[in-house]
Amino acid sequence: MLKRLVIGRAMRSEELGGTLLPKRIALPVFASDPLSSVAYATQEILLVLTLGGLAYLHFTPWIAAAVVALMTVVVLSYRQVVRAYPSGGGSYEVASTNIGPSAGLVVAASLLVDYVMTVAVSVASGVDNIISAMPSLVDYRVPIALAFVVVLTAMNLRGVRESGRLFAAPTYLFIGGVLIMVGTGLFRYLLGDAPVAESAAYGVAPVPGDANLAGLAMVMLVLRAFSSGCTALTGVEAISNGVPAFRKPKSRNAATTMAAMGLVAVTMFAGVTTLAIVAKVHITDDACRLTGLAGECGSYTQRTVIAQIAASVFGGESSVGFYFIQAATALVLILAANTAFNGFPLLASILAQDRYLPRQLHNRGDRLAFSNGILALAIVAGLLLWAYQAEVTSLIHLYILGVFTSFTLSQTGMIRHWNRELRTETVAAVRRRHRTARVINATGALVTGLVLVVVLATKFTQGAWLAVLAAGVLWLLMRGVRRHYDTTAAELAVTGLHGEMSPPSRVLAIVLVSTLHKPTLRALAFAHAFRPDHLEALTVAVDRRQATELQRQWEDFGIQVPLKVLDSPYREITKSVVEYVRSVRRESPRDVVAVFIPEYVVGHWWEAPLHNQSALWLKNRLLFTPGVMVISVPWQLASSARANRSTPRAPGSVRRGEPTHKSEADSAHG
Structure with a gap:
């Protein structure tokens, strides 16, 4: 690896004492x-x-x-x-x-x-x-x-x-x-x-x-x-x-x-x-x-x-x-x-x-x-x-x-x-x-x-x-x-446990869907595991024919989660989703809305730009909305599995400095 060739092996924190300098080197x-x-x-x-x-x-x-x-x-x-x-x-x-x-x-x-x-x-x-x-x-x-x-x-x-x-x-x-x-x-x-x-x-x-x-x-x-x-x-x-x-x-x-x-x-x-x-x-x-x-x-x-x-x-x-x-x-x-x-x-x-x-x-x-x-x-x-x-x-x-x-x-x-x-x-x-x-x-x-x-x-x-x-x-x-x-520290300081630890009235879960495939099913299963008070799937009808086909597949497979379709005549995915989530929050201000976003994990840097990045914008916009939790549900593509196996490692270990390239949006929105 080029990084190791240039910089050398990584050192443990305990080795810091060995880096101290004698006077002739200092x-x-x-x-x-x-x-x-x-x-x-x-x-x-x-x-x-x-x-x-x-x-x-x-x-x-x-x-x-x-x-x-x-x-x-x-x-x-x-x-x-x-x-x-x-x-x-x-x-x-x-x-x-x-x-x-x-x-x-x-x-x-x-x-x-x-x-x-x-x-x-x-x-x-x-x-x-x-x-x-x-x-x-x-x-x-x-x-x-x-x-x-x-x-x-x-x-x-x-x-x-x-x-x-x-x-x-x-x-x-x-x-x-x-x-x-x-x-x-x-x-x-x-x-x-x-x-x-x-x-x-x-x-x-x-x-x-x-x-x-x-x-x-x-x-x-x-x-x-x-x-x-x-x-x-x-x-x-x-x-x-x-x-x-x-x-x-x-x-x-x-x-x-x-x-x-x-x-x-x-x-x-x-x-x-x-x-x-x-x-x-x-x-x-x-x-x-x-x-x-x-x-x-x-x-x-x-x-x-x-x-x-x-x-x-x-x-x-x-x-x-x-x-x-x-x-x-x-x-x-x-x-x-x-x-x-x-x-x-x-x-x-x-x-x-x-x-x-x-x-x-x-x-x-x-x-x-x-x-x-x-x-x-x-x-x-x-x-x-x-x-x-x-x-x-x-x-x-x-x-x-x-x-x-x-x-x-x-x-x-x-x-x-x-x-x-x-x-x-x-x-x-x-x-x-x-x-x-x-x-x-x-x-x-x-x-x-x-x-x-x-x-x-x-x-x-x-x-x-x-x-x-x-x-x-x-x-x-x-x-x-x-x-x-200083301002951030003062804002985040814990002054008491009563208000901060009180649970929300309900948890409303929304799974974002663009098409019916394996990442979508994994996201639905993961959302079910949270046992929310209400669960629904959400898609944006950028193309009316594709939205109709998705609804047909949804019924044919018998998925017991209601699918809500948002109209978007101006082909705006992010704005439509954000406005809908905010409307849910306005109706139930004491509830928490959990938004689940399926996404691909790719193995090579050049694969990331090949997938749609709309979920990245969605995450950034949703994170500014109080009471909304954004949860990514990853789906590892075959290329990521091959990249993961390319360098042997001990079971359970993590390769130091290895980048994980994610498309922030692929499966949820195209």
């Missing part, structure tokens, strides 16, 4: 996004600064230093979250508990949008690096990106542990490759043989209006470059959402993994940015702004920053080192989406448990992964890649806004958490630790709040308004879902 599973962002964070800084030509590239090291400081603060802050809230709610739980449900929903909506963007940006950036190594693939950008989303989806449906094992090697190869590249490049620089990028000889023509900026305009350009560089922080919070997936002791292992992730990410980002400055990498949003090109700018494909650095360090684009870095970078960028494939379903599951999302998102699939959340993420991210043609530059403007919203609110919530703890704690040593943690979280809240303002100010008109709109719509939808669940 690092690539939950931290591949912030680690892989090294491949494009520096590039995003340079792309913004070169809007004004080469004059503003001297701001690069200062912007990089600010990003490093910010990442350090955020990692330290989230280590406090992991220790204080090990249940896996992360920023959502912190904000909900300490600020309020509305703030928690803001965090949740922002993170869900950002997880979708993580998949889209990571896959698109990975495809960019593949095209840097093989420019002939540029016309196949979107199909390649969508194919990678399909592969990631299939692997994650196999379970967190299995996908983690598969993705661990590329992540560690990328880390090792980048560190070797950084070490080699800096060693050459110290020896006086600094690497030189292929674009170092090109000039950059500034965008009209962005040359010779001064004052507030220059500050805004630098802040915009900083906000673009903050993409290096995306995915940092994923570990706090995934604490339940760690082995025990969960909090300690998650905090250790987060510290390791922060140290490695900071080292790689600082190293790549330093080499980009040393090698004089020049990159623009439009190749036609590069000056000094030998040919037509329209046919020139710019290589990514990390590709140019690798070529300059290892001796050109034909070197083994260059192809290794490109392959490792492309692979890890695509696998960075795995952070979202783990974070999104976990968060969606918690939201579903809290009744803010459909409950199906809380269900685990055959491999104990949250399959519905994985599929939802893949579909939305795929649509986004298709709509934006898998262009990183277009997608990046929608990115990171949600991350800093969750950062700011969660750190503010942690300040309240520590204040509450300090009001009850009396041990001096513990109080000192709480105060230190509060200072860390207060610093994190202040810094990330300022960055959120910067990101909003610099990216809103560039496309970030779409992310804000999506998060706002999602926030409203989640509140609506919760309101519906």
